[in-house]
Amino acid sequence: MKEINKPYVILSAAMTIDGKIATIKGDSELSDKTDWKEVHKLRTQVDAIMVGKGTILKDNPKLHIKYYNHKGYYRIILDSNLTIPLESNVITFRQEIYPTIICTTENVPSNELKMYEDKGVKIIQVGDGKRVNIKKLLSILKDFGINSILLEGGGTLNWSFIEKNLIDEIRLTIAPWIVGGKEATSLVEGIGFEKIGSAPRFDLFDVKIRTYYITLSYKRKK
Numbered sequence: 001m002k003e004i005n006k007p008y009v010i011l012s013a014a015m016t017i018d019g020k021i022a023t024i025k026g027d028s029e030l031s032d033k034t035d036w037k038e039v040h041k042l043r044t045q046v047d048a049i050m051v052g053k054g055t056i057l058k059d060n061p062k063l064h065i066k067y068y069n070h071k072g073y074y075r076i077i078l079d080s081n082l083t084i085p086l087e088s089n090v091i092t093f094r095q096e097i098y099p100t101i102i103c104t105t106e107n108v109p110s111n112e113l114k115m116y117e118d119k120g121v122k123i124i125q126v127g128d129g130k131r132v133n134i135k136k137l138l139s140i141l142k143d144f145g146i147n148s149i150l151l152e153g154g155g156t157l158n159w160s161f162i163e164k165n166l167i168d169e170i171r172l173t174i175a176p177w178i179v180g181g182k183e184a185t186s187l188v189e190g191i192g193f194e195k196i197g198s199a200p201r202f203d204l205f206d207v208k209i210r211t212y213y214i215t216l217s218y219k220r221k222k
């Protein structure tokens with residue numbers, strides 16, 4: 001595959017034994033303290049954390065770091081029509097350490113950006129389609145100086161990256177539950193590939209086993 005100008009992307013998630021990252025009601029409390037510590041350590045090593053609008057609306061995460069000293073990083077939210085609440089934690093919580101970038105499409109009128117910009121948020125408008133054009137966005141982020149991104153879901157955004165083969169590495173924790181539910185969010189949503197041969201393949205390079213939990217690490221097969 002021809003390499004494109006983009007940051008190194010690590011997909012990080014905790015999923016159930018049956019491949020769900022949340023229950024049908026959106027409960028995603030799958031990690032224990034040990035796993036959170038590992039995720040937070042990984043956050044100290046990247047330039048940015050990225051999530052989709054669905055994760056902001058369901059979990060209202062701060063996307064900050066506990067447990068470690070660090071220099072901070074960008075929080076990047078994909079929100080095509082700029083609709084996340086101004087009261088979201090990613091806007092109100094500690095932008096001086098974790099500056100927030102919201103990525104929208106070019107369809108959002110410029111007067112609607114001001115409310116967010118007044119709260120210190122940087123807006124990047126990319127693509128005029130229904131959703132943010134991820135390939136173009138990654139190239140812009142790389143030129144902006146962001147060399148590594150921890151992609152923390154959810155399933156819909158994960159699919160957009162997988163579909164275009166933009167994931168370099170995966171860190172996946174399997175938590176000891178089976179939650180079921182056709183409507184529960186899977187690690188990767190979207191329409192999926194028809195053939196195994198068309199799907200991106202990953203090489204397993206690390207397995208960590210501890211009581212109840214397993215963490216698997218993969219790299220994209222070149």
Ligand SMILES: NC(=O)c1ccc[n+]([C@@H]2O[C@H](COP(=O)([O-])OP(=O)(O)OC[C@H]3O[C@@H](n4cnc5c(N)ncnc54)[C@H](OP(=O)(O)O)[C@@H]3O)[C@@H](O)[C@H]2O)c1
Pocket residue numbers: 012013014015020021022026027028030051052053054055056058059078079080081130131132133134152153154155156157158160185189
């Ligand atoms: N266990 C875990 O590790 C973990 C981690 C993260 C999230 N979660 C769970 O995952 C669930 C949320 O997942 P989700 O699939 O509903 O939402 P999501 O992937 O967080 O966000 C998807 C939304 O992002 C926006 N978006 C903008 N551009 C996009 C693009 N190019 N491709 C894809 N999305 C784009 C779209 O909304 P617009 O079109 O309106 O912009 C889209 O609906 C929550 O329940 C959360 O708790 C679990």
